[in-house]
Structures are given as C-alpha cells and as structure tokens.
Amino acid sequence: xxxxxxxxxxxxxxxxxxxxxxxxxxxxxxxxxxxxxxxxxxxxxxxxxxxxxxxxxxxxxxxxxxxxxxxxxxxxxxxxxxxxxxxxxxxxxxxxxxxxxxxxxxxxxxxxxxxxxxxxxxxxxxxxxxxxxxxxxxxxxxxxxxxxxxxxxxxxxxxxxxxxxxxxxxxxxxxxxxxxxxxxxxxxxxxxxxxxxxxxxxxxxxxxxxxxxxxxxxxxxxxxxxxxxxxxxxxxxxxxxxxxxxxxxxxxxxxxxxxxxxxxxxxxxxxxxxxxxxxxxxxxxxxxxxxxxxxxxxxxxxxxxxxxxxxxxxxxxxxxxxxxxxxxxxxxxxxxxxxxxxxxxxxxxxxxxxxxxxxxxxxxxxxxxxxxxxxxxxxxxxxxxxxxxxxxxxxxxxx
Amino acid sequence: xxxxxxxxxxxxxxxxxxxxxxxxxxxxxxxxxxxxxxxxxxxxxxxxxxxxxxxxxxxxxxxxxxxxxxxxxxxxxxxxxxxxxxxxxxxxxxxxxxxxxxxxxxxxxxxxxxxxxxxxxxxxxxxxxxxxxxxxxxxxxxxxxxxxxxxxxxxxxxxxxxxxxxxxxxxxxxxxxxxxxxxxxxxxxxxxxxxxxxxxxxxxxxxxxxxxxxxxxxxxxxxxxxxxxxxxxxxxxxxxxxxxxxxxxxxxxxxxxxxxxxxxxxxxxxxxxxxxxxxxxxxxxxxxxxxxxxxxxxxxxxxxxxxxxxxxxxxxxxxxxxxxxxxxxxxxxxxxxxxxxxxxxxxxxxxxxxxxxxxxxxxxxxxxxxxxxxxxxxxxxxxxxxxxxxxxxxxxxxx
Numbered sequence: 001x002x003x004x005x006x007x008x009x010x011x012x013x014x015x016x017x018x019x020x021x022x023x024x025x026x027x028x029x030x031x032x033x034x035x036x037x038x039x040x041x042x043x044x045x046x047x048x049x050x051x052x053x054x055x056x057x058x059x060x061x062x063x064x065x066x067x068x069x070x071x072x073x074x075x076x077x078x079x080x081x082x083x084x085x086x087x088x089x090x091x092x093x094x095x096x097x098x099x100x101x102x103x104x105x106x107x108x109x110x111x112x113x114x115x116x117x118x119x120x121x122x123x124x125x126x127x128x129x130x131x132x133x134x135x136x137x138x139x140x141x142x143x144x145x146x147x148x149x150x151x152x153x154x155x156x157x158x159x160x161x162x163x164x165x166x167x168x169x170x171x172x173x174x175x176x177x178x179x180x181x182x183x184x185x186x187x188x189x190x191x192x193x194x195x196x197x198x199x200x201x202x203x204x205x206x207x208x209x210x211x212x213x214x215x216x217x218x219x220x221x222x223x224x225x226x227x228x229x230x231x232x233x234x235x236x237x238x239x240x241x242x243x244x245x246x247x248x249x250x251x252x253x254x255x256x257x258x259x260x261x262x263x264x265x266x267x268x269x270x271x272x273x274x275x276x277x278x279x280x281x282x283x284x285x286x287x288x289x290x291x292x293x294x295x296x297x298x299x300x301x302x303x304x305x306x307x308x309x310x311x312x313x314x315x316x317x318x319x320x321x322x323x324x325x326x327x328x329x330x331x332x333x334x335x336x337x338x339x340x341x342x343x344x345x346x347x348x349x350x351x352x353x354x355x356x357x358x359x360x361x362x363x364x365x366x367x368x369x370x371x372x373x374x375x376x377x378x379x380x381x382x383x384x385x386x387x388x389x390x391x392x393x394x395x396x397x398x399x
Numbered sequence: 400x401x402x403x404x405x406x407x408x409x410x411x412x413x414x415x416x417x418x419x420x421x422x423x424x425x426x427x428x429x430x431x432x433x434x435x436x437x438x439x440x441x442x443x444x445x446x447x448x449x450x451x452x453x454x455x456x457x458x459x460x461x462x463x464x465x466x467x468x469x470x471x472x473x474x475x476x477x478x479x480x481x482x483x484x485x486x487x488x489x490x491x492x493x494x495x496x497x498x499x500x501x502x503x504x505x506x507x508x509x510x511x512x513x514x515x516x517x518x519x520x521x522x523x524x525x526x527x528x529x530x531x532x533x534x535x536x537x538x539x540x541x542x543x544x545x546x547x548x549x550x551x552x553x554x555x556x557x558x559x560x561x562x563x564x565x566x567x568x569x570x571x572x573x574x575x576x577x578x579x580x581x582x583x584x585x586x587x588x589x590x591x592x593x594x595x596x597x598x599x600x601x602x603x604x605x606x607x608x609x610x611x612x613x614x615x616x617x618x619x620x621x622x623x624x625x626x627x628x629x630x631x632x633x634x635x636x637x638x639x640x641x642x643x644x645x646x647x648x649x650x651x652x653x654x655x656x657x658x659x660x661x662x663x664x665x666x667x668x669x670x671x672x673x674x675x676x677x678x679x680x681x682x683x684x685x686x687x688x689x690x691x692x693x694x695x696x697x698x699x700x701x702x703x704x705x706x707x708x709x710x711x712x713x714x715x716x717x718x719x720x721x722x723x724x725x726x727x728x729x730x731x732x733x734x735x736x737x738x739x740x741x742x743x744x745x746x747x748x749x750x751x752x753x754x755x756x757x758x759x760x761x762x763x764x765x766x767x768x769x770x771x772x773x774x775x776x777x778x779x780x781x782x783x784x785x786x787x788x789x790x791x792x793x794x795x796x797x798x
Contacts, residue, residue: 183614185619218584220647248621253664255615257661268654278616
C-alpha cells in the first residue's frame with residue numbers, strides 16, 4: 001500500500017471546495033469555464049507542480065498533471081453543476097493527486113493526474129473527455145452553446161495562453177477514476193466501496209399514442225380512445241414483462257409525459273412520453289426494446305390507436321478492464337472486507353470516453369442519502385479515506 | 400300534433416347559419432356579443448315579431464319572444480363556439496320558433512321562445528341563463544373577462560338601448576330545450592331521439608402525489624418513489640373498483656397530467672392530475688369520491704408518498720321534470736317507435752340553470768360521429784325534423 005496521507009488529502013479536498021463555495025452547507029457552484037472553475041484549476045496546477053508533476057492544459061481546458069515517461073492516469077473533473085456538491089468530480093481529482101504524491105514518495109509506479117473540463121455538461125455531455133477521446137470533434141464541440149448563448153469556442157478561449165496541445169493518450173497505461181456513487185445503493189446497504197463492473201448503456205425514445213380527443217361528459221367509456229389510458233396500459237404491460245428480463249441493476253423510467261390537450265374536461269387525444277432504460281448488458285437492452293415496441297403496438301391495436309416511435313438514442317455499455325478491476329476488487333476486499341460490492345455505474349462518467357483510449361476502471365464511495373447534483377451532497381470523511389486507501393492498495397499492487 | 404312546417408323550420412335554420420358562417424362546411428363562428436351574434440339576434444327578433452311574439456332583450460342580451468299571458472318557454476342559445484357547428488343551440492331556438500308558430504296557428508297552447516346569451520362560455524359558463532336563474536349575480540358576471548380582456552359589462556353594453564328588464568319567470572309554466580346530443584350514443588346505436596332523464600352532475604378535483612425526485616440512472620427500482628408510477632397505480636385501482644359502481648352512463652376522466660420535473664432522465668418526484676367524474680345520481684358520485692380518496696391514500700401509503708387533494712368542484716345532477724319528460728317520452732314513442740331512448744345529458748345546458756326557476760326537460764337528436772364544438776358538427780335533416788315533430792306532439796299533448 002502506498003504511503004498516502006489522509007489529512008493532506010482531506011485538507012486539499014476542503015481547499016478545492018473554497019473555489020465557488022455556495023455558502024449553503026458544503027455546496028459549490030463551479031460550472032466549467034466559470035471564474036471559480038478556472039481559479040480552481042490554476043490552484044490545482046500549482047499543487048501538481050508541488051507534487052513533481054508537469055501541469056498541462058489541453059485545448060479545451062482539461063488539466064493534466066503529467067508524470068515523466070509512461071504512467072497510470074487517475075482523476076475525474078473539478079467543474080461542478082450550477083448547484084453542486086463538493087465531492088462530485090473533485091474527490092477523484094484530489095485522490096489522484098494524493099496517490100501520485102504517495103507513489104512518487106514510494107519510488108513508483110508513476111501516476112499522472114487529470115481534471116477533465118465540463119464533465120457536467122454546460123455545453124455537451126462530458127465535453128472535455130469526449131473531445132480528447134474523439135467521441136466528438138473539436139469543431140463540433142466549438143459549435144455548442146450553453147443556456148446563455150455562449151459558444152464552447154468562446155468559453156475555452158478563456159484559458160488563453162495556458163493551453164497547449166492535446167496530450168498523447170499513448171503515454172498512459174490505463175485510467176482509474178474514483179467517484180461518489182450518486183445513488184443510494186452503498187449508503188442504504190451500509191457498504192463502503194463499489195467496484196464498477198460496467199458503466200451502463202442507455203436507451204431513450206419518445207413514444208406517442210394517438211387516440212381520439214373527445215368531450216369528457218358526452219363520450220361513454222366504451223366509445224373512448226383515451227390516449228392517457230393507453231399510456232397507463234402500456235406502463236402496466238411493460239412492468240409485467242420486464243420482470244422476466246431485469247436484474248436488480250436494470251432501471252427504466254417514464255420521466256416525461258405530455259398529454260394533449262391536457263384539460264380536465266377533455267378525453268386526451270394524444271400522449272407523448274419518454275421511455276428510458278439502462279443496463280450494463282447490451283443484449284438485455286435489446287430484449288427490453290423488443291418488449292417496449294411489442295407492448296406499445298399491442299396496446300395501440302387493442303385501443304384502436306396509432307403508436308408512434310421517435311428515434312432511439314443510446315450509448316452502449318462500457319465494460320471495465322478486468323485487470324484494473326481485479327486490482328480494485330482485491331484492494332477493496334482487504335480494506336473493507338464484506339463491506340464492498342461489484343456494481344454498475346448508472347450515471348455517465350469521464351471514464352466512458354477514456355475507455356476508447358485505454359483500459360479503465362472505477363471505484364465508488366457512498367453518497368449519503370443517494371443525493372447528488374445538489375448542495376446537500378456529502379459523504380462521511382471516513383468513507384473518503386477508505387476509498388483513498390483502496391486506491392493506494394490497488395495502485396501499489398499494479399506496480 | 401301541432402301543424403309544424405318542416406320546410407319553414409329548415410329554411411330558418413339555414414338562414415340563421417349565414418350569421419358568422421365560417422365557410423368551412425356548415426360551420427359557424429358566432430361567439431356571444433360578436434357582431435354576427437348580435438345581428439343574428441336582431442334577425443331572430445324580427446322573426447319572433449312575424450310569429451306574433453313580443454321580442455324582448457334582457458340586460459345580458461338573452462332574447463325572449465314572449466307570448467301573451469302564461470306560456471310554455473322553449474329555446475336554447477344562438478351564440479356558438481369560436482369554431483362551432485350550425486346546430487349547437489341554434490336548433491333548439493329555431494325549433495321553438497316553429498313550435499310557437501304552429502301552436503299559434505292551432506289556437507294554443509301559447510309558447511314563448513328564448514335564445515340565451517353566451518351559453519358557450521366566452522365569459523362564464525352558460526352565462527345568460529345562469530344570471531337569469533340567479534346562479535350568479537349580475538355584478539359577479541360583470542367582473543368576468545374573456546380571453547382578450549373584455550369585461551362582461553362591456554360586452555353586454557353592446558346591446559345598447561335594445562335591452563329591457565329581466566323577464567319574470569313566473570309567466571312560464573315550464574321549459575323545453577331540444578339540442579343535439581354532442582356525443583356518439585344515438586348515432587352509434589342508430590336511434591333517432593333521446594329523452595333526457597337528468598343533466599349529469601360533475602365532480603372535479605386535482606390530486607397530487609409527492610414522491611422523491613431522483614437520478615434515473617443511479618436510483619434502483621426498489622428504492623424509487625416515482626410519482627408517475629403512483630398515478631399509474633391509482634388509475635388501475637380506481638378502474639377496478641369503479642366497475643362495481645358505474646352504470647353505462649357513468650364517465651370518469653384523467654385529462655390533465657403535470658409530471659415534475661418532467662425530464663426523461665429524472666425519476667418523477669411529483670405528479671398533479673385532474674380527476675373528473677360525472678353521473679346523474681348524486682349518491683353514485685359520492686361513492687366514487689370515496690373510492691377515489693381511499694385509493695389515492697392507499698397508493699400513497701404503499702409507495703411512501705404524500706397524497707394531496709385539491710378542492711372538489713362540482714355541480715349536482717339536475718333531474719328532468721316527470722310531467723314534461725313523460726310528454727316527450729310518449730311523443731318519441733309515437734314518432735320513432737323503438738328508435739329512441741331515455742338517456743342522461745353528459746354536457747351542461749341552459750336547462751341546468753332554468754331548472755331553478757321552473758320544470759324543465761330536454762330532447763336530444765343524434766350528432767353524426769358524436770362531433771360537436773367543431774365546424775364539422777352535423778345532423779341528418781330528417782333527424783332534425785323527427786325532433787321537431789316530437790316536440791309538436793309533446794306540446795300539443797301538454798295542451
């Protein structure tokens with residue numbers, strides 16, 4: 001196990017929290033490219049230098065702290081949601097810094113550190129790592145605008161002369177990212193660590209049922225073609241059929257519903273709703289899609305309606321590297337025996353993109369109450385140190 | 400049977416259609432207090448004079464054609480929806496005019512005619528008859544505004560010096576209103592006439608389920624408190640329990656649904672929706688309310704949520720007068736043997752208000768396809784004449 005210093009680690013975490021501190025609990029407001037975000041990165045660059053790493057901003061503002069020669073890359077992101085927590089992203093960056101310092105003190109292995117820019121998607125989705133990994137072009141990203149109309153090109157220009165070229169991914173042997181879970185699984189089970197087996201894939205599609213808008217007083221029940229009732233019937237049918245397909249890690253959500261004309265006295269003539277499902281296994285995602293399309297078509301036919309399917313958007317599941325994951329599992333077993341689990345990541349992370357370039361793996365620590373993207377997000381500091389120690393064991397073992 | 404003239408009746412109906420003719424099919428656009436509405440009423444006043452009736456505008460623009468002495472009142476309204484049909488309201492007014500003419504020719508009984516103003520609710524709901532019947536005060540109505548910001552006081556001033564006092568309801572022995580069904584029951588069964596037994600009562604309430612808004616990727620299904628799923632569960636449970644309570648005339652509708660925050664990637668934390676139910680029997684409405692409140696409370700408890708109930712709005716059912724209804728039933732049986740039925744009115748009509756002042760009854764003729772409040776609204780002219788003849792038989796029998 002590398003000789004990490006938990007006090008120095010926690011002190012740096014709290015120091016980073018001062019940039020964009022919201023004044024509400026431990027919350028921060030540090031969106032990508034904001035003044036607090038840039039100031040935080042400049043502070044990080046200084047700490048990287050002090051740790052013997054060479055700070056390097058890439059063209060989009062992702063900050064690398066480069067060890068000499070071939071190295072393991074660790075990190076996450078230091079930008080936050082507009083109303084964010086102090087640990088989302090920051091934890092992985094500061095843990096990487098501490099591991100790098102401890103590894104250097106121990107004579108190796110060399111560990112580089114990264115804080116990707118705009119993971120929280122002020123412009124795109126995990127924008128900094130996405131451009132680095134080639135999931136989108138720089139030109140494409142430059143055309144993105146934030147909610148206030150600022151372009152990504154204008155935003156990244158704020159880093160000015162700090163910026164150098166993109167870093168050659170070939171200098172890294174792999175990528176390890178520690179992150180808060182952002183869900184309730186570990187907190188509700190009393191477990192301390194989650195070793196991620198896969199970042200789940202997402203499928204997302206809007207479905208429309210078109211029935212017949214009618215007077216809610218003069219139209220008898222048996223003559224109605226009520227689009228809301230079609231949605232209710234569809235919901236019940238997929239819930240029943242999914243039961244044979246889902247694992248405890250599978251999730252599905254009807255989160256957006258638009259009823260037309262949406263008036264108390266009118267039988268709904270149309271409903272458009274989102275159907276989203278996530279799982280770590282691409283085959284299971286496909287079986288669920290089949291159930292969804294079949295159930296929607298059946299319900300529509302039974303009720304004399306037209307079903308409509310929007311384009312299906314999706315990201316495929318990303319499996320974690322067996323070697324890196326195995327090292328994390330052994331370390332978790334040593335650090336918190338019987339209080340860790342293998343679990344999927346239901347949320348996207350920078351690791352999703354980095355997986356295109358090198359082997360990746362992720363480690364989760366609990367989120368109190370499962371809360372994230374909120375000033376109230378928090379984790380017990382003892383759990384943060386357990387995470388740090390687990391990384392220290394795993395990286396030492398990787399050698 | 401009174402010596403009605405079907406051709407004169409249809410000719411007057413088509414003449415009225417020219418005021419505000421939409422140019423789309425037989426549709427009309429003749430909202431209350433609009434230029435076409437006022438012109439149509441002035442034309443009607445002339446036809447009333449020609450029929451030996453004394454035209455009289457009341458303070459809100461409802462136009463009466465008064466027979467001398469005590470009389471039966473018949474009519475409906477001649478204003479329309481902004482995109483309305485040629486028969487909605489107009490049919491009852493012109494039929495009343497023809498019955499009055501035929502009764503006068505036959506030496507009695509005396510029949511007065513009325514076209515209530517703003518039945519279609521540009522300002523309130525059945526505004527003209529509502530003020531006349533004392534369901535709302537004139538001062539209260541004057542404070543109402545239409546969607547364009549015009550006040551009811553300003554609108555009714557458009558009738559200027561035409562207006563006299565409110566008509567004393569004591570001069571009328573009862574009120575009969577013929578109307579298109581505005582629903583599909585008669586058209587789909589091939590029947591020609593509906594004798595109304597009651598104008599149904601309405602109950603309307605918004606219900607809210609408050610669960611827990613969460614990340615749709617990181618929150619496992621068994622830890623969710625998904626407000627949309629609560630709505631789906633509530634919908635299924637009331638449908639099952641209503642089956643033991645409902646008659647074929649009972650209707651219920653969830654027509655308005657607001658999911659919060661209504662985003663595909665967020666487990667809904669709150670849903671607010673309308674629950675409306677209608678029936679001709681006040682006891683049944685109360686039993687349904689009990690089912691609704693119990694089911695909502697159960698679902699909320701099962702899912703760890705808070706249920707919220709908005710204020711319950713409602714109008715009680717209005718039973719038709721047995722004497723007038725009996726006369727219509729005997730006439731229907733003679734005019735269209737085995738092709739008529741007793742049925743409730745699922746929609747409100749001026750008769751709802753007039754019932755506070757005198758005995759009322761209503762007669763329905765079919766609506767093709769059940770369509771109303773649409774330029775496409777229509778009824779076969781033979782069915783219109785069947786309705787007229789039925790009124791002629793009933794009024795003759797009432798003597």
